[in-house]
Amino acid sequence: MATIPTLTDRGVTLRAPEDDDIPGSVEQCLDPVSQRWTTAPVPYTPEDARTYLRHIIPSGWETDREWGFVVEAHDRDRDGARRFAGTISLRNLGDGRAEVAFGAHPWARGKGIIEDALRQLVRWGFEERDVQSMVWLARRGNWASRRLAWRLGFTFEGTLRDWLPTRDGFSDAWAGTLRRGELMEPRSPWLEAPTLHGSRVTLRAMHEGDLERIVETRSDWEVQHWLQSPRESAPHTLESTRDYLLTRAEAAAAGRAVDWAVADPETDAYLGQVSLFDFHPGNPAAELGYWAHPRARRRGWTTEAARMVVRHCFVPVEDGGLGLHRVTAMAAVGNHASHRVLERAGFMRSGRERSSLLLSDGTWVDAVVYDQLAGDRDRHDW
Secondary structure (H helix, E strand, O other): OOOOOOEEEOOEEEEOOOHHHHHHHHHHHHOHHHHHHOOOOOOOOHHHHHHHHHHHHHHHHHHOOEEEEEEEEEEHHHOOEEEEEEEEEEEEEEOOEEEEEEEEOHHHOOOOHHHHHHHHHHHHHHHHOOOOEEEEEEEOOOHHHHHHHHHOOOEEEEEEEEEEEEOOEEEEEEEEEEEOOOOOOOOOOOOOOOOEEOOOOEEEOOOHHHHHHHHHHHHOHHHHHHHOOOOOOOOOOHHHHHHHHHHHHHHHHOOOEEEEEEEOOOOOOEEEEEEEEOOEOOEOEEEEEEEEOHHHOOOOHHHHHHHHHHHHHHOOHHHOOOOOOEEEEEEEOOOHHHHHHHHHOOOEEEEEEEEEEEOOOOOEEEEEEEEEEHHHHHHOOO
16 A cells, blocks of 8 residues: 655645544535535535545555645634645646646635645655646636636646536636746736725726626627627627626736726716726736726716726836836727727827727728826826
8 A cells, every 4th residue: 555645834734534534524525615616426425535535545646646635734713723624636647747636625715724735735746756747727717726826836828618527517627837847926917906996986896796787888889889899799698798707807817907897986886897908027018998888978987987097007016006107098080989088088199000990890990099108197187
């Protein structure tokens, strides 16, 4: 029988499973979060836990297919008693490749325990098992798993369609890799949308409560005509808009974009959206985009929102802003309402791109190019 080593660092221990871990394993696998994102049996019984801990984990070591550990850590809410905190493993894919897998008991989530455990596991895999490259996979939408992989330095490689089995079929999978010798720290910023308060509007992160009003906005004739290509102008539904929100969140997680909902300060009703996109490493610049709900136009709310976002762009990073040098924007020739928003928000016309925007009716039109520099703030009453 293979010997499972014991690893310990920062009060977190990786060890062989014991019978005393069975209750904790049952609690973990009965938890709704675990059931949502894993294929653990439903219902999950003590016999299932016993089989997993006594047979499946040891069998993985004996066959060299999977190197699994129980995670044990101090629970400060229980006078520092050591408890079962979850399970983690490296699945041996051969040829110096391995897949990281992990699951946390509910009490251990959000406390850095599984992150500390995985750092030990990753170092051990590179140093003791001569792993050259590790892959992380998670069902699309499992943000807790993705944020942990991001903190560990995994590079997000893309989305694999219908890749991971579920109880109902297959799910799209996020995929990331970490190579031997790479630092275990984030490769790119994870952009957040902090809440910003103005005199007439509040800017906040978008959420599912906005879905119906986003559908109304994206389906509006003006938005479709000026901002959406023929492919993007297909009928919008709650489901397609839910996927749109997920796509926008993915862009923020990859450091490529960040979006705010423009909201009523009193009712929190969605009034529109302001976005920053086209971020590039080493280039402190981004492009601004926006749209307004049909019943929120021509009231100055979008202009105020644009000003607020631009102000946030130019605030230094150490003071909570984005620390950008330049913000650009584009509006189709003929989209006079958009031109007014940009000019009132402090943007200057800097050029014109010929036939660069495809409208929903299939026609190509020129785009008026605007920009604003951090130094331009002195020209405005901020």
